[in-house]
Amino acid sequence: MGLKEYVVRRGVQTVIAFFVLITIGFFLFRIMPGDPTAILILNPKIPPETRQLLRQRLGLDRPLWEQYFYFIKNFFLGEFGYSFHYGRPVTELIFGIRLINTLILVGLSTVTAIVIGVLLGAIAGYRRGSRLDVSLTTFSLLFYCTPVFWLGMIMLLIFSVNMKLFPIGGTTSAILESEDILTRIKDYLWHLTLPFTALVLIQIGYNFLIIRNIISDIMTEDYIVTARAKGLPERIILFRHAMKNAALPLTTMIALQLAGIFTGAVLTETVFSWEGLGSLLYEAVDTRDYPILQGLFALITSAFLIANYISDILYALLDPRVRY
Numbered sequence: 414m415g416l417k418e419y420v421v422r423r424g425v426q427t428v429i430a431f432f433v434l435i436t437i438g439f440f441l442f443r444i445m446p447g448d449p450t451a452i453l454i455l456n457p458k459i460p461p462e463t464r465q466l467l468r469q470r471l472g473l474d475r476p477l478w479e480q481y482f483y484f485i486k487n488f489f490l491g492e493f494g495y496s497f498h499y500g501r502p503v504t505e506l507i508f509g510i511r512l513i514n515t516l517i518l519v520g521l522s523t524v525t526a527i528v529i530g531v532l533l534g535a536i537a538g539y540r541r542g543s544r545l546d547v548s549l550t551t552f553s554l555l556f557y558c559t560p561v562f563w564l565g566m567i568m569l570l571i572f573s574v575n576m577k578l579f580p581i582g583g584t585t586s587a588i589l590e591s592e593d594i595l596t597r598i599k600d601y602l603w604h605l606t607l608p609f610t611a612l613v614l615i616q617i618g619y620n621f622l623i624i625r626n627i628i629s630d631i632m633t634e635d636y637i638v639t640a641r642a643k644g645l646p647e648r649i650i651l652f653r654h655a656m657k658n659a660a661l662p663l664t665t666m667i668a669l670q671l672a673g674i675f676t677g678a679v680l681t682e683t684v685f686s687w688e689g690l691g692s693l694l695y696e697a698v699d700t701r702d703y704p705i706l707q708g709l710f711a712l713i714t715s716a717f718l719i720a721n722y723i724s725d726i727l728y729a730l731l732d733p734r735v736r737y
Contacts, residue, residue: 419729427722431714435488438710439481442703484707493708498700503708506693514584515689518605518682519674522612527667529613530620535659537621538628539651549621557618565611565684572607579607582686608685612678620666627662631655660731665724672720675712 475483487494493503530553537546556564573581580586586600631637632655640650656663675690682691690709697705 416729420726423722423725427718431718434714434718435707435711436481438714439484439707440477442706442710443477443480488711493711494704496697496702496705498696498702498705503704506705507690507708507712511689511693514687515678515682515691516674518608518687518689519612519678519691522609522678523616523670523674526613526616527620527670530617531624531663533617534621534624535628535651535656538625539632539647539655541629541632546625550625553618553621553625555618556614557622559615560680561611561615561678562680562684564615565608565681568607568611569684580604584686584688604687608678608681608687611685612681616670620670623666624659624663627659628655631658634658661728664727664731668720668724668727669717672716675716 484494491504493507495501496503496506499506533549533553537549540546569581572578580603582604584601584604585597586604628651637650637654640654678687678689679691679695681687682689683695686692690712693705694709696702697709
């Protein structure tokens with residue numbers, strides 16, 4: 414099969430998978446326990462007629478199949494309706510400042526963790542069994558097994574509550590809204606430091622362990638022994654031979670992690686009160702806000718499917734055997 418046919422076939426499969434997943438997501442959110450009107454109207458003395466009127470205004474009194482086709486129609490128009498909880502368009506909530514905050518926090522931490530984790534993992538795998546390898550592996554396992562919410566709370570307790578070096582939460586200080594742009598940027602970075610550090614430490618362990626194991630296996634291959642027998646420098650053996658053959662699994666790992674940027678860091682953003690997509694997702698689940706859940710689910714699904722599609726194409730370019 415040629416590359417063009419492979420790309421088209423994988424594209425069709427990706428589109429089909431997308432519609433299957435958003436359909437599952439649509440019905441999954443509506444079988445969740447709880448009533449959105451109960452969250453919006455907390456007063457138990459509100460008469461049932463008022464609740465029914467609210468359900469009609471929200472479109473929740475219609476049959477599921479009718480709600481589904483209405484959702485699909487709006488999806489092709491680029492609309493996800495209005496949030497039950499905020500009363501604002503879902504696209505405005507998702508593609509506004511929250512998306513920017515998530516891209517900055519999760520994007521920077523993910524790229525940083527990939528670079529550091531891959532580099533340290535390659536060195537440790539190359540020097541398998543050394544003290545450096547044991548030390549880095551222990552460090553990575555420690556943070557890889559640490560729950561991010563626990564790490565976040567410990568960091569807040571130490572650096573925010575006790576030492577008072579960083580703010581206890583939020584993205585900016587409200588009192589600085591009228592200050593100059595440089596002061597506001599410094600304040601933003603001040604709030605970003607702790608959640609960024611927590612995410613980097615957690616993600617480094619994942620990247621390190623994968624690359625370390627891949628490089629460890631590659632270093633036992635015959636062509637590595639041959640390269641050493643030829644007298645090639647160790648730097649050339651590691652980065653031109655070993656890392657080149659680790660490209661396939663490394664491509665998938667990086668693609669899926671970059672796609673995960675759009676999911677937000679739910680636990681991290683919640684612990685640090687960071688106004689991003691992760692905290693928005695948590696609030697939507699808590700309030701049964703179906704339109705926001707559907708919009709976020711469509712965004713997350715698209716990101717992962719596109720990343721998987723791109724990684725498949727890169728696979729086919731790096732190794733033509735994948736096409737068959």
